[in-house]
Amino acid sequence: MAINIDWENMTENSIDEDLFCPICTEPFEEPVCANQCGHTFCRKCIINTFRTKSQCPTCRHTLTIDGFHPVTTHPFLNQLNKILVKCKWCSQSNIQRGDFKDHIKICTKIIIPCPAAGIYCDWQGQRDQMQDHVQVCPLVKIQPTIDELKTIIKQQTEQIRFLYRILERTSEHHKEIKKSIKVIILLTIFVIFIIIISNTSSSNRQLIIKNITRSVDHFYPCIAVLAEFRTVDHIVAIVHNVNHHIPSTWPIQIFHGKDNEAFIKNSTLASLITSEKIFLTYMNETYDRGRTNQLLTDPKFWQRIRGEKILLFQID
Ligand SMILES: [Zn+2]
Ligand SMILES: [Zn+2]
Ligand SMILES: [Zn+2]
Ligand SMILES: [Zn+2]
Incomplete structure (x- = not known):
């Protein structure tokens, strides 16, 4: 056996x-x-x-x-x-x-296969006849090319596997990547902004900053507007009263001057300012009571109102 x-x-x-x-x-x-x-x-x-x-x-x-x-x-x-x-x-x-x-x-007489048996040459013969076969075997001639292609395919397959693994990880963490991309985009915009600003004359620079700041501000469909440049107690009561009567989605924009800014911020309106229900807009020019018409005809005033439909309140 x-x-x-x-x-x-x-x-x-x-x-x-x-x-x-x-x-x-x-x-x-x-x-x-x-x-x-x-x-x-x-x-x-x-x-x-x-x-x-x-x-x-x-x-x-x-x-x-x-x-x-x-x-x-x-x-x-x-x-x-x-x-x-x-x-x-x-x-x-x-x-x-x-x-x-x-x-x-x-052993010269043992039966062995063609060296190209791996690519389907089915010749078999004694070892001492192999040399004669190799001279005429077409598959032996193309074997180096095939081997090279096999190596390339193997490398490509490994690369594809590697990329596939990355893709898998990417889909697992695509939320994190999305976040990172957002941050990168914001940073890029910021860098571009800095480059533009540093290459711009100072007057144009202010104009650009002004426009960008404006575009960042919210613009509301409806807004309540008050203008008061004096330090008078009843402004606080009136604003609370207005706030009580307008819909909760409407913000209140108060135009004020340099003199009454601290007064408004330290009043009982402070919490409404913090919650952005009220926002303050500082005007360089002061308009006293007798010059209300001047305020209402000043384009600077209208440009700075951050609402589509405006409910304008008069203090007294
Ligand atoms: Zn036994
Ligand atoms: Zn035995
Ligand atoms: Zn032998
Ligand atoms: Zn062969």
Whole structure:
């Protein structure tokens, strides 16, 4: 059963009888020993036997295939390695079994496949005929190109896998990335803004800043507007009263002067200013009571009102 296809034994008569397998009656190949009864067989022989019955062929002990261990005793294996064999391919004789692996690598008559077998050349032949085949085999000629392409495909596949992993991570963290992109865009706009500003004359610079500040301000559909440049107590009561009567979505814009700014901010209107229900607009020009018409005809006043529909309140 374990008769080797590559070699035949030359010196069977002089081989120690303990080295023979009871199944194939040849010197052991890859000997394995039963844990329970200690009987030894070739690995292949006992596997074949166990296909039909799970018994030791020598003593009929019930065994399983797991109940064997490889024989590792050096003197025993050395004796097997020193057995002289003859190559069945090239008929070279007196090869020590332990050296046969080295012989088969250079044996001129062993049947080997074409070097391009991997790309479907199905030629097989003796090693010493290989050179003639290689001269005419078209697949051997294109093999280097194919190998190169395989390497490229392998690299590309790895790159695609790498990118795919990044994509997966990206989709997991796309919210964070979106946030980062927003920050980057804002920073970029800011940097561009700084560059433009630093390259602009000071008058144009003020104009740009003014326009940008205005565009950042909210513009409301409806707004209540008061203008008062004096420090008078009843302004606070009136604003509270107005706030009480207008819809909650309407803000109140108070135009004031330099003199009454601190007064308004420190009054009971402070919390409404903080919550942006009221916002203050400082006017350089002061308009006293007698000049109300002047205020109402001043384009600067109307430009600074931050609402579409305006409800204008007069203080007194
Ligand atoms: Zn055997
Ligand atoms: Zn046994
Ligand atoms: Zn040979
Ligand atoms: Zn070939």
